[in-house]
Amino acid sequence: MRPFDYVRAEDPVSASRAAAQANARFIGGGTNLLDLMKLEVMAPETLVDVSRLDFGGIAEDGDGLRIGATVTNSDVAADARVRRTWPVLSRALLSGASGQLRNKATTGGNLLQRTRCPYFYDTDTACNKRRPGSGCAAMGGETRNHAILGTSDQCIALYPGDMAVALRALDATIDVQRSEGAAERFSMQDFYRLPGETPDIETVLAPGDLITAVHLPAPKGDRQIYRKVRDRASYAFALVSVAAVVRMEGGRIAHAAIGFGGLGTVPWRDPDVDAVLVGEKPSAAVFDAAADTLLRGAVPEEGTQFKVPLARRVLRAVLEEATA
Amino acid sequence: MTLDLKVDGQSEERAEAFAQGLLGTALDRPDGVLKVTGAAVYAADDVPEGCAYGMLVRAPGFGAIEVGNADEVRAMPGVLAVIRDKRMVRNAAQGTANAAPVQGVDSADYVGQPVALVVAESFEAARHAAQALQLRTDGGPLPVNPGDVETEGEPDTTGDLDAAMAEAPHRLDVTYTTPSMTSAPMEPHAAVAWWEGDALTVRSALQMLKYNRNELADSLGIDPAKVRLLAPYVGGGFGSKLGIAAEAVAAAIAAQDLGRPVRVVQHRRQVFETVTRRSETRQRLRLAADRTGKLSGIGQEAWVSNLPGEVFQEPVTQATAFAYGAVHRVIGERLERLHRPAAGSVRAPGEAVGVTILECAMDELANDIGIDPVELRLRNIPDTDPEGGIPFSSHMLAEALKTGARRFGWSDRAPKPRARREGEWWIGTGMSAAFRVNVMMEAEARIALSPEGAVVETDMTDIGTGTYAILTQIAGEALGLPAEKVEVRLGDTTYPPGSGSGGSWGAATTGNAVWLAAQEIRAELARRMECGEGELTLKDGTATCGNRRVALADLLDGATLEGHGHIEAGDAFSKVRQSTFGAHFAEVAVNDVTGEVRVRRMSGTFAAGRILNEKTARSQCHGGLTWGIGMALTEGMVHDRRDGHIVNRDLAEYHMAVNADVPPLDVHFLEERDPWAGPLMSKGIGELGICGAAAAVLNAIHHACGVRVRDLPATPDRVLAGLEE
């Protein structure tokens, strides 16, 4: 770990200012950042601690909900309103990490958790995400927990998280305070960046840009499911996960928003998959068509071949349950 | 004086007649409170005045090492030294090596080999500087994958297995693989070293001090008499702390160079690489049987690997040699020299993976013939050791199978797979036999009995297994003292050399040495009581002979009485075959959509001679079953196919079973005394629980959903591949 300066932010504006310099980072719960700093995968010179900033906790906002960036994963998961109206979010959170980690992890930090690609973690190997231009040791290596969607010839690293997958299905938005002070709101779609030629750039955020809140609109579907497949019963990242928010009307699918984890380089949602479903009567053929659409552009590596059939089976099971 | 015993034959039962009633009870660990309150001082928990901190640096590739920037690193704040000393060791010594492992830092034989030590005023400065040290290697590719090299060694052949296979009405010929596995003890490997003149003291995390002292001295080129090792508390070992490891040697060298104490703790990622792993195996199983299931042929050939220069070869088939009777046999290992991190003992070397795969094959055979898997085992229990024709010291397999089946409710089982479904889940049950060779080593112990109580001293270790508890019980039982009056001191080479902890032999071997030391004291007390030792009753600090009762304190008259015990294995370990036995049963649920497996219940019935402490023995078996679940479902080190390095070298990515994976575990002990196993009649229990446990789970998966996973672990993708067919 490289020596660093530690600043405890007094308010959002000074936090942003302090973090706007090169090689400064915010720290929330530190559950991801500190691990990476110990290995010098990330080596900021300044840490700006935002974990004590009050962004208003969890508050109703019209018929939606606003979740402050520093609310812990445990508190979001346990919130009665979340559990009643946005249960897919609560389930996604509870399926992730461990109780201890969720008690520390913040909403903002969770959104920005980085890939678990083992080569990203190994500073003795090449990684375009860690050291742009150095190459990708994962390709041709061990790839069981890599992405099959949204990859590029520079990077196949998986976005590992659960919460953001549910947020995608809920059409959540992210409030950001730009370092120069302006507030901006991003859709999940716009917030994350595909690796392309620049896998080191993962989101729209520039140095000093501070996540202040996540906004949940009123859910468009009352049938909400989060299903996560993993190697052990707890404390493992998703092999595949599906977040579904569905509404049925007159025996037909009136609304379908499906998020995917374990598959993409970013929390995944494909509007074409939703479009295949909306307006249809639930059937095996429709579900298969949705899976075909999802997986049409999949580029599995040797280690991730299994994700293709697994994603299909899990999507089908989730849709059967959601439309029953 | 010392009471010596070479165990050549059967012992007489003595403890039964003793009065204290401490032996065998579920005594709480005397060290338990210290451990859960943090008061027990583990190797790295305390440092002497003026201590410096070292961090090992790994080789990023193969071949000659070139250091780019040593001077720059030396100039970093707080840095004291960058040490590359040819005495540093390549990997941990093998268990009982008693000599230095392969040494040197000029060139790397595997990716991850420790080739430098950076020492600084603080741990943080040392770690940062270690990360800044630029190492380059110029070595070309070396063989790292099974199948890439010629093999060494051949299995033992008896009779004509090929012919037996050709003739048998039922035959099985299948190949299984198991991945490299790590022991991952909770406490990482750590050492604090300091010199006083030419005398070296190292507090470290070690299992076998008697050997470790010689290994360290040999590594450093000094007289073992000048080395003192301390390991009063060890946070798990599982074989990974059998031999001296990189951090202890490096700490001693650095402390010498700098003239001040040095602490080196391995990072978890280093533990994965530098201490010995369980070798991956490929195992070909051949079974030939008649219509009743009686075996005529048994073949278990295993391919395992290790680095050049290592003598250890995973003894995959050591229990297969005596497990089942069959005339025609091909049993043994072939070794491949691969440039992966060194392989060595990990909990139950041999049986953990060998019995597991044998027992999977037995399940396949039972299924093919259409007979009950328990029945198949019962029909093949040999009368004598099929290898040497010698009798078994005791054979408890049949009783374990029958008792285990009853406890589990096996008789309700559907004969065919895919018979039970609950929603998306297939439910099935499976079983396996358990075998583990019983080994005795050599050990000495000393007891000082004073009016205050007894003090037991041996350099034996407690690696979390409960040694403090059982030695307290053994001494207390023999001397008629309650547990509070017995103090056990371990983990210091100034005490008499014990057996160390390994191979499940610690409790019986060192326990018997303590027992003998107590016998010596008993003999002297009897003399003072003017009666035969057999007539002497010791209980709660009083001695009774006939109608004469004297307080021990009076008998001692203010002085201390010393007893020494020395035990070693003799002919009793070659005249008869000694083994422990057991039976595992498991119920699993397999998800038809995802291939996920959940173990719903598990039961193990075990026979290991006298159980010295009901509670610590049970804990060992719980651990064994839990490891079995991990082996069956989640555990495996992934080696990069290009350079063999361990890709998933942390506890987030190397998946051992977590609480949610482990259902309630039923553990039952069969009442047994094995007179051939020494005066205590007790055999090793530390590893039996893992032997075959994974097979019960894997066989249950097959019974649940019809999928046979032959490449471990049975992760969802592998089960799914079967479900998709």
Ligand SMILES: Cc1cc2nc3c(=O)[nH]c(=O)nc-3n(C[C@H](O)[C@H](O)[C@H](O)COP(=O)(O)OP(=O)(O)OC[C@H]3O[C@@H](n4cnc5c(N)ncnc54)[C@H](O)[C@@H]3O)c2cc1C
């Ligand atoms: C062993 C292990 C298992 C895990 N398993 C799972 C799992 O199964 N599923 C899952 O989803 N997650 C899992 N996690 C990841 C966990 O969810 C994340 O570590 C956690 O959510 C990160 O939150 P944090 O507040 O600790 O972030 P930090 O580590 O503090 O920060 C992460 C990043 O976010 C930035 N940041 C923090 N707050 C803000 C802000 N307000 N604005 C802008 N930037 C900010 C930091 O600069 C940093 O780059 C696991 C983690 C571990 C260690």
